[in-house]
Amino acid sequence: MEEALKLQQAIQALDSQRAILGDDVVEAALGPLRERLLKLETPQPGPSQQATQQRRIVTILFADVSGYTAMSEHMDAEDVRDTMNALWQKLDGVILNLGGKIDKHMGDGVMALWGTEETREDDPERAIHAALLMQNALNDFKPEMPTASGLKMRIGLNTGPVLLGSIGSRGEMTAIGDTVNVAARLEQTCPAGSILISHDSYRHVRGVFEVEFQPPLDVKGKSEPLQTYLVTALKPRAFRLYTRGVEGVETRMIGRDDSFARLKFAFEDALVDGNLTVATVTGDAGIGKSRLLYEFNTWAEVQKVSWWVFKGRASQSMQNTPYALLRDIFSTRFEIQDSDSLTTAHLKLERGFEEFLLDVPDWREKAHVIGHLIGLNFSESPHLRGLLNDPRQLRQQALFYLTRFFQSICLQSPALMMLDDLQWADSGSLDALQYLFTNLPESTPLMALVITRPTLFERYPNLGRDIKNLTRIHLHPLSKNDSRLLVNEILRKVPDLPDAVRELVVGGAEGNPFYVEELIKMLIDQRVIYTGDDQWRVEPGRLASVNVPSTLSEVLQARLDSLTIPERLTIQRAAVVGRIFWDQAILNSSPDVPDYEILEALQTLRRKELIYERRPAVFSGTREYTFKHSLFQEVTYETLLKRQRTGLHMLVARWLDQASGERRGEYLAQIGEHYEKGGDFNRAAEIFSQAAERALSLSALAEARGFFEHAIRLLEHPDQPVRDIIEMQIGLADACLQLGEHLQARQHAETAASLASDMQIDILVAEALVQLGQVASYLGNYQDAYSYLTGALYLAREEGNQSTMARVLVGLGSVEWRLGEIESARLHCEESYQLASQTGDTTTLLSALNRLGVIMGALGRPADEEKYYQQALSLAISVGNRERAATALNNLGALAGEQNEWQKSFNYYLRAQAISQETGAKHGEALHLINLGLAAIQLGRHQDAFAYLRDGARLALEIGAQPVLVSVMLYLGILKLAQGDPEQAFELLGLAKTHPAWDSENEREMNIYLGEATLQAEAAQSAMQRGQALDWDATLNAILTTS
Structure with a gap:
């Protein structure tokens, strides 16, 4: 001292x-x-202190x-x-x-x-x-x-x-x-x-x-x-990266240097050079995809570049939930928990969007529209008033805003998007990602790193295909030499590692790194290898008796067999929940086991690296875990007897149904699956039907169709037809119709009509007839459509259902207009207008106003035509339905043109084009651009006219809108005539008429604008014949490349 x-x-x-x-x-x-x-x-310490x-x-x-x-x-x-x-x-x-x-x-x-x-x-x-x-x-x-x-x-x-x-x-x-x-x-x-x-x-x-x-x-x-x-x-937003290794030994990545280097290059191309880049890493289960992602993430962490990071992970249990992956991306970024109340979730999303889009005036609208699409239910938002009854437009608007969101944030700082397990991603999210990658400018500094098994490209082959900077990496099994290096790396604490151990593992693993790790862990479990803090050792006597399993599943089964009874029981019940699970779900499904045993077993399983903890948990008050690999979850699940699974699934279904609270809609598919596997088919069908209706409201049509079909199969053999089946068949018909599957839509609607008629449920018969009428109308069978809709209208009137009546009436009016029954069409559309006004159905009201404007034009009443279009425009703007606002402006522009008020026409088209550009409605934008070109011709602004027509043609070519391209050729002919070149005008007209998309409306416009051409009939005919011999693609390309 x-x-x-x-x-x-x-x-x-x-x-x-x-x-x-x-x-x-x-x-x-x-x-x-x-x-x-x-x-x-x-x-x-001395001897007396050892105990402490x-x-x-x-x-x-x-x-x-x-x-x-x-x-x-x-x-x-x-x-x-x-x-x-x-x-x-x-x-x-x-x-x-x-x-x-x-x-x-x-x-x-x-x-x-x-x-x-x-x-x-x-x-x-x-x-x-x-x-x-x-x-x-x-x-x-x-x-x-x-x-x-x-x-x-x-x-x-x-x-x-x-x-x-x-x-x-x-x-x-x-x-x-x-x-x-x-x-x-x-x-x-x-x-x-x-x-x-x-x-x-x-x-x-x-x-x-x-x-x-x-x-x-x-x-x-x-x-x-x-x-x-x-x-x-x-x-500011932490993403924890968990260390990879065995028994606490952190191992380096082996055999992936080339793949790693390609990811680094893609990173620099995007975040340093400022190019939109997509990198996909594919490989079979256990081949090392997650390890490569981990190493890349670790490397990116310390690069001297600031960037936004967005992470998302798909899960097998959420594969059929519309936009689940997209929701995971935003929920992870903005720390939205699934147990958050709807109000809290809304506030977090709004706060996140405000942080990123502070200088964007309509950031709140973007947050609400995207939030609603991904399942956060903003139905009370004023920004969605005009979109809720129009799922297609809601989806289109949300995807456009999604693109604008990433485009805006990348102006501030580059972005890195890391997406894992995309083989299980839902179709809606995959479509959204494809839209995003296709519509972001090439100069956007964003890198998307996609980790997936090859099965994704069997299901969705075009993901990222059109991206200029696309890096595709496929991971192959490790070579024998690399496998030996990996074994040496994991067992580096074993002095003088016996060759027999090394070759035992290398020979059995066949180049699969996960297999290597699990084989070594099996040897540890079987006490062939003893671990310690500083040094490990091999027990030669036990090594001789080891039987190496021939498959990875057998290795995992051997590890499962080595667990204690509480550990095995806990992990089996976790496997019932899914690859991602929560401690409270297991506790809820284990009333026969003390809580402390379950919680202790979870910690032991985590130490044995069979499961990992994920933070933060999506449900507050719980701990969230994930199986280290989906294969282990699958192997564990298969060890349960069927009767055991049934009871456990029922307990999990009830827990998840309750735990998800007012956010239940986001978990409907998962809840339904657990009820189904728990044996409650009626409840499962009810849940899947709810999931289908929700998917339909979000224009997730493939998912809606799948949910409806599955729900109907669960109730395939009832004692008597039930109302639920009829409603499901009607919903299924609607989904098929919107998917363009007209024959299937008609079949389901006929089934619904027959069942509803047998049960004498007239209002459902009417709804089924509406679907049949829509199918017939889409197929051009207007007389059949008239019969179906007339029958639906009769039944709806008998029931006094004003909402159905309003929808039927405007549909009937549209069919009658096509059949030339103009006065009857007017009466029915006017009645629809009155009923929709009373019920507050703005979607039907807008359809009625638009159709009434068209009818008034046919009746030669331009003042009334303009009045209805103006009403439609005001209503569309007030409820935020921009697509219908653009339609009304386009109609007003056409009307002004017919009255030779071309400056007024030009102004309407210009407003319509601005809205379509804002909302990402490319077809509408292309149409408005060529209409601007036509108006500019009439105003004598020939140079501007060509620019509008060229830009409209470029956009039409991009989206494959062939009728618009035909109109471009026609209008270019009109332009040439206005410029004093009638021969070239008729050549372009001749070329336009050869296209399969030429229709009667083009013929009408040709007669209006070229009818007074000064060229003699014989010369005009000769010019048109020359035009018919022109090469369409070459002529179009010349137009597109002219500055």
Whole structure:
């Protein structure tokens, strides 16, 4: 103790000389003294102390405040002491508030520990967070004490095994070992005002903090330099990256250097050079896709480029939930939990959009429309009033806003989108991603990294295909040599690894890295390999009796067999929930097992690396886990007897039904699946029907059709027809009709009509007849459509159902207009208008107004025609239905043109074009552009006219709108005539007439605008014949490339 006392006096003496010697000199001298003092105060324990000692994994923090020179020159020693006491009171409070334990104060430094009594998975995160807050506390302290402005603090942290115990004559609890020494060394090396951490701490917090790589640090007693990192900030949105390895041994990636290099190049192409880039990584199960993603993520973390990061992961259980992957991307980014109330979820989404789109005036509208599409139910939002009854337009608007969202944020900073397990992504999300990648400009600095099994491209072959910068990487099995390197890497703690062990694993794994890991873990479970902190060993006697399973499934089964009964029971019940599961779901399905047994088993399974914890959990108050691999979940599930599965699925269904609360709509498919597997087919059918209706409302038509078909199959053999089946058949007919499957739509509508008639449910007969009428109308069978809709109208009137009547009447009016029954069409549309006004059905009301305008034009009543179009325009704007607003403006433009008010016509078309461009309605935009071209011709603005027609043609060609391209040729002919070149005008007309899309409306326009051409009939005929011989593609290309 005498030496320790002398060291303390020497430290105090050196501290008092700071004003003379300076901080740098004093700190250099204090380092060795403090290390020696630390060793003296934590000597090796005697025999009597062994019982109180234990080895634990602990995070150590050393902090030291320097910079007394300026302060000491102006303050009395007692004032200096009081100032420092006040500071340490604040700093100690930070440590304690974040779960740390103050081990000791040494001079003007502190040693703090996390994990001394209870090891928490986030101990390193808490310690580093404390370090950041301590630096903030010091900075906040300086304004309070102006004389302390020169104070700075160095903080070093390390994580690893230590010996804890009551040591020394005073019996104080402390920690000793190499981990402590390294932490102290990091503090001494750290620049003033900074935080320096070891790799052993960093690997626990990847993705949580902003860090900077530092040059390797030589540390006395270490054979190799240490990799260290400066921590600069907490990430505004943290994505934790879990360390990969076996039994705590962190392994490096083997055999994927070329693939890794290609991902780095794609990253730089997108985030550095500013190009839209899509990279896909494909491979079979267990081949190393997730490991490559992990390594790429780790590498990207420390690149000196700032970017937004968006992550999403598809799951097998949510494959049929519309836009589930898209919702996961936004929920992960904005920390929206599935147990959040709808109000909370809305606020989080709005806050996220506001943060990214602060300078965009309509950010709230974008948030609401996208939010509704992904399932967050913004049906009460005023921004959706005109969209709720128009699912197709809602989807189109949401996808356009999605594109604008990423385009806007990439103007601020590049973006990285990481998407995992896309083989299980829902169709709606895949369509949305394809739309996004296709419509973002090539100069958008965004990289999308897609991880998937090859089956995705069997189901969705075109994903990313049209992207200029597309990188496709397919992972093959490891070579024998790389497999041996991987085995050596995992078993590097085994001295002189026997060749027999290495070849046993390599021969069985067949180049599959996951297989390699699981085989080694099986050998550990079977005690062929014994693990320890510093060294592992192989038991040769057991090795001879090992029977290597021939398949990966058998390896996983062997690991499952090695579990204790509580562990096996817990993981089996987890497998029933799905690859992702929650502790509360398992507790709820295990009333016969004490809670503590389940919770302890979960922790053991996590330590054995069979499951991982995912944070944050999507349901508050729960812990969320995932099986390390989907294969293990599948193997585990198959070990349950069918009767066991049935009961467990029912318990899970009820828990999920209740836990999802008012956000239940997002989990309907999963809930229905559990009810079905639980044997409650009626309840399952009801849930799937609800899921189908929800999908239909979001224009997720394929999912809607699938849910309806599945629900009907579950009720395939009822004792008598039930109302539910009829409603499902009507919904299925609607989905098929919108998918363009007209014959199937007619079949389901006929089935519904027959069942409803048998049960004498007239209103459902009427709804089925409406579907049959729509199918007939789509197929051009207007007389059949008239019969169906007339019957539907009769039944709807009998029932007094005004909503159905309004829809039937406008449909009937449209059919009558096509049949030439103009007066009857007018009467029916006017009645529809009145009823829709009473019921508040704005979608039907807009259809009625538009059709009435067309009818008035046919009746030669232009004033009434304009009145209806203006009413439609006002209503569409008031309810936010921009597509219908653009339609009304286009109609008003056409009407003004017919009245030779071409400037008025031009202005209407210009407004319509602006709306279509805003909403991403490309077909509408192309149509409005060529109409602008026609109006410009009549106004004598020939150069502008050509530009509009050329731009309209480019857009029409992009989306394959052939009728628009035909109109472009016709209008170019009109332009040539206006420019005094009738021969070329008729040549273009001849070319246009050869196209299959030429129709009667084109013929009418040709007669109007070219009828008074001055060219003689014979010359005109000759020019048209020359035009018919022209090459369509070559002529069109010449137009498109003319500036």
